[in-house]
Amino acid sequence: MIRDRASRRLPVIITFLVGLVLTMMPLPDSVDPLRPDWLAMLVIFWAMQLPRTWSVGTAWIVGIVLDVTQGTLLGQHALALCFVAFITVRFHLLMRVFPMPQLTATVLPILAIYQFLLFWINGVAGVDTPSITYWGPVISGTLLWPFVVIILSGMRYRTRAGD
Amino acid sequence: MVASRENSSSPGRIPALGLRLLGLIVISILLMYFDQRDNHLDTVRKAIGVAVHPVRVVVDAPVRFWNWLGESTTSRTDMILELDRLKAEQLLTNARLQKLSSLEAENARLRTMMDARTQVRDRTRVAEIMSVDANPYSHSLVIDVGTQDGVSDGQALVDADGVVGQVIEAGLLTSQAMLISDPDHALPVEVNRNGLRTIVVGTGEIDQLLLPFVVNNADIVVGDLLVTSGLGGAFPAGYPVAVVQSVTRNPHEPYAVVSAKPSASLGQVREVLLIFSTPSPGTEAEAVD
Numbered sequence: 001m002i003r004d005r006a007s008r009r010l011p012v013i014i015t016f017l018v019g020l021v022l023t024m025m026p027l028p029d030s031v032d033p034l035r036p037d038w039l040a041m042l043v044i045f046w047a048m049q050l051p052r053t054w055s056v057g058t059a060w061i062v063g064i065v066l067d068v069t070q071g072t073l074l075g076q077h078a079l080a081l082c083f084v085a086f087i088t089v090r091f092h093l094l095m096r097v098f099p100m101p102q103l104t105a106t107v108l109p110i111l112a113i114y115q116f117l118l119f120w121i122n123g124v125a126g127v128d129t130p131s132i133t134y135w136g137p138v139i140s141g142t143l144l145w146p147f148v149v150i151i152l153s154g155m156r157y158r159t160r161a162g163d
Numbered sequence: 164m165v166a167s168r169e170n171s172s173s174p175g176r177i178p179a180l181g182l183r184l185l186g187l188i189v190i191s192i193l194l195m196y197f198d199q200r201d202n203h204l205d206t207v208r209k210a211i212g213v214a215v216h217p218v219r220v221v222v223d224a225p226v227r228f229w230n231w232l233g234e235s236t237t238s239r240t241d242m243i244l245e246l247d248r249l250k251a252e253q254l255l256t257n258a259r260l261q262k263l264s265s266l267e268a269e270n271a272r273l274r275t276m277m278d279a280r281t282q283v284r285d286r287t288r289v290a291e292i293m294s295v296d297a298n299p300y301s302h303s304l305v306i307d308v309g310t311q312d313g314v315s316d317g318q319a320l321v322d323a324d325g326v327v328g329q330v331i332e333a334g335l336l337t338s339q340a341m342l343i344s345d346p347d348h349a350l351p352v353e354v355n356r357n358g359l360r361t362i363v364v365g366t367g368e369i370d371q372l373l374l375p376f377v378v379n380n381a382d383i384v385v386g387d388l389l390v391t392s393g394l395g396g397a398f399p400a401g402y403p404v405a406v407v408q409s410v411t412r413n414p415h416e417p418y419a420v421v422s423a424k425p426s427a428s429l430g431q432v433r434e435v436l437l438i439f440s441t442p443s444p445g446t447e448a449e450a451v452d
Contacts, residue, residue, distance in 0.1 A: 017218065021301075024222045055180065060187045063321075066212040067220075071303065071332055071339050072452030074204050078187070086184045125199055127347075 011159040012054060014041055015152065016062055024069060036141035039066055041113045043081055044107060045152050047088040050096050059085035068160055073125055082119035084110055108142045209310075212334040219305065219337060223293040230433075249430065286439040288312070290320070290431060293337065302342035302365065304328070306435065309336045317397045319438045324389060325403040325426030326350070327435050342429050343404065344369050352404050353392040357382055360392055363423065365403060369430045372405050374421035378413050389423060399438055 019038040027035055039062055046054035063078030070077070087110055088095065095103055115138050198204050237245075290306040308314050310333050320327040320340050328342040341348050344365040353360045359381060363372045377383055387407040393400025405423035412419045 020215075020218050021222050024218065026222075026226070051275045056184050056187055060191070061192075063216060065211060068208055069215050074198040074208060075191035078194070078332070082184060082187045082191070082326035086180065089180055125195065 009053070011049075011155065012019050012046055016153070020069070022066065033136040034140040037095065037111060037114060037137045039063075040084055041107075041141055041148050042082060042152075043085050044088045044110060045149065047085045048092045049156065051089040051092045054085075056082040056085045071122065075125070076118060076121045076125075080114050081120065083117060084114050087113070094100075100149070104142060104145045104150070107145045108138065109139045112136045117159060121123070125126060127147045206370075208332070209334055213336060216336050219293060224241075234322055276291070287436045288439065290435050290437050292435060302328075302345040302348075302367070302369065302429075303331070304340055304342065305337050306330075306437075307337055308437065309338050310335045313439065314338050314423055314437060319402070320397045321392075321437045321438060322427045322430065322432045322435050326398065326406075327429060327432060329397055330437075339349055340435075342369075343425060343427075344372065345432055349400065350390045350404060351394040352389040354383055354407075355390045355403075359383060360394065370424055371408075372423045372425055374407075374423060376452060377419050377421045378409075378417065379414065379419050383407060383410060383419075383421060385410055387442045388426075412427060416449040 015041065019042045023035070041056075041058045045056045045060060047059070059081040062077045063073065063076075064080035065079040066072075066081070067074050091106070095106060098106060112135075115135060119134060168428070195206065219224045276369055288308070290308045293305045293307050306314075306320070312395075314333045316330055316333050318330040318333075320329060326343055328340045328345075330338050331341045332339040342365070343350055343363070344367065346365050346367045348365045349361065350363045352363050361374050361377050361381075363374055366373050374389075376396075385407055389407065391398040391400055391404055392403045405425045408422050408424045410419055410421050426439045
């Protein structure tokens, strides 16, 4: 039983690892400001689909790893991500029945809140805050959201990934 | 974790979700507080850094493979051309070195005459830059050496043409370095021509640095070479940093607007030299964050 559960959790963990690779992948300077917040999108997806297993705790751990790899304040991404997970879990029943356009429109403010929290913590901590390009990931993340959902849902049913 | 199995049709309040969020937020804030204040959390950071190392290697692998492929499929004529170029370059460098060794001897003699600490040649080590994007909002890079190779925080990085940056976080296997073009980076320099001391700060543009504290009547002209002054302690003195690109004097402002172009090619370095030198005591690293 335990083994069974572990083998179902593995695919989800792999998606987070792939997300981390995508986050750390070097991109040309012109595209870099538009790199979506892959990990935030993954947290939203899994917290929406399986909120009992993947919610604030997972989001926090993912955030700590992100803080280390990005060299930001330890706890910054962790705080922002677990807040994202919280909002998603709170509205997951609603979000599950939303049609895709409406769901995408819901993801936009969540990603915006995520960026705003990071931005705000930077401000409080006195880290130099960058220009308007800071909000690029929100736009690109929203535009890519439908594709992320299609890919992840397909993967979820194929591998029976879950709790 | 909740023991009960997920059932997609279960209408669900997740138990104690708000409480868990609150707990995690408090932990995050405490972590940030301690991380900001002092370096108690360095060990935590290093431990997680080691755990993430495989991911960094995976991210770096395609670029490494591509470079390797490029190198191993270079045509013979290209190789011969490259070899010729390198030979010519070595001849030039050697010729310059001959002069350098005599200058070095003279410098050491003068210094002993003046009773100053003899400037030893700095110990260096080559480090390769991993193609890993660290933080999108700062100019930083990841190098493939860490504390187990003797790297420490604040160490200077140079390439063949000038100063590149400094190590800001030495991990066990890899380290993060901040480029001199980062807006958070400031570096004490002097004008090579007349010894005028000032500070160079990054702008966030990879090919532009700013000298915000040059008074209007200071003797600085376009084309002046700026070298490290060694005053901050982190960088050894005498490494080229940038060339002054423009000087705009505005009589209404106390300071002139001076911009400079980094000597090192910050955007395209693949390998850097780490400098091991004993910084002068009582000084701190120059990152102004």
